[in-house]
Amino acid sequence: GESVGLHLPTLSVQEGDNSIINCAYSNSASDYFIWYKQESGKGPQFIIDIRSNMDKRQGQRVTVLLNKTVKHLSLQIAATQPGDSAVYFCAEKASWGKLQFGAGTQVVVTP
Amino acid sequence: GAGVSQSPRYKVTKRGQDVALRCDPISGHVSLYWYRQALGQGPEFLTYFNYEAQQDKSGLPNDRFSAERPEGSISTLTIQRTEQRDSAMYRCASSRDRNTEAFFGQGTRLTVV
Numbered sequence: 001g002e003s004v005g006l007h008l009p010t011l012s013v014q015e016g017d018n019s020i021i022n023c024a025y026s027n028s029a030s031d032y033f034i035w036y037k038q039e040s041g042k043g044p045q046f047i048i049d050i051r052s053n054m055d056k057r058q059g060q061r062v063t064v065l066l067n068k069t070v071k072h073l074s075l076q077i078a079a080t081q082p083g084d085s086a087v088y089f090c091a092e093k094a095s096w097g098k099l100q101f102g103a104g105t106q107v108v109v110t111p
Numbered sequence: 112g113a114g115v116s117q118s119p120r121y122k123v124t125k126r127g128q129d130v131a132l133r134c135d136p137i138s139g140h141v142s143l144y145w146y147r148q149a150l151g152q153g154p155e156f157l158t159y160f161n162y163e164a165q166q167d168k169s170g171l172p173n174d175r176f177s178a179e180r181p182e183g184s185i186s187t188l189t190i191q192r193t194e195q196r197d198s199a200m201y202r203c204a205s206s207r208d209r210n211t212e213a214f215f216g217q218g219t220r221l222t223v224v
Contacts, residue, residue, distance in 0.1 A: 008152075034213070043202055049211075051210075091213075095210065099159070099204075101146075101153040101154045
């Protein structure tokens with residue numbers, strides 16, 4: 001759905017721990033999903049994507065899980081580092097549709 | 112080009128003036144998206160193109176906003192009779208085709224005074 005609200009949810013995680021960021025998507029027709037990272041003053045940066053014919057995809061230190069039954073997406077970051085501090089957005093897309101962003105989660109990595 | 116290029120990076124304009132924001136996508140990318148992003152919020156969809164065809168313009172706030180991509184490459188987002196509420200970061204993104212990752216430009220920071 002549309003991004004709403006002025007305050008981003010915040011996830012505070014200790015350096016070295018694993019992070020899990022959750023996202024609920026709205027369109028049951030969406031078949032392609034992307035996670036983006038946005039650092040202060042920069043544009044969104046692609047992290048990892050997943051298509052609806054998969055339920056899990058792994059990258060370097062990141063894993064995306066897709067549960068189509070409950071329309072839920074998650075991003076797991078292993079061994080979180082200070083450089084992982086950013087806002088994370090999930091985005092969904094139906095085949096011929098627009099790429100729609102969620103509201104975002106602020107991740108703060110503490111030493 | 113190496114990445115998505117947007118110009119100008121910063122634009123200050125007086126209320127009532129028209130502005131044109133340019134996006135130069137990655138060479139060969141079919142899909143091009145325009146977003147607006149307020150501080151602390153996610154990118155808000157405005158419009159998108161596949162090649163030169165505008166596939167969806169449902170996010171354009173009103174008829175003062177328009178976009179074109181006449182040759183299927185460079186795109187221009189035009190805002191007529193700007194208002195202070197139009198002040199925001201305008202972001203462009205492109206993707207190789209309609210179902211691959213979109214890459215973002217640095218954005219144009221528009222300030223209407």
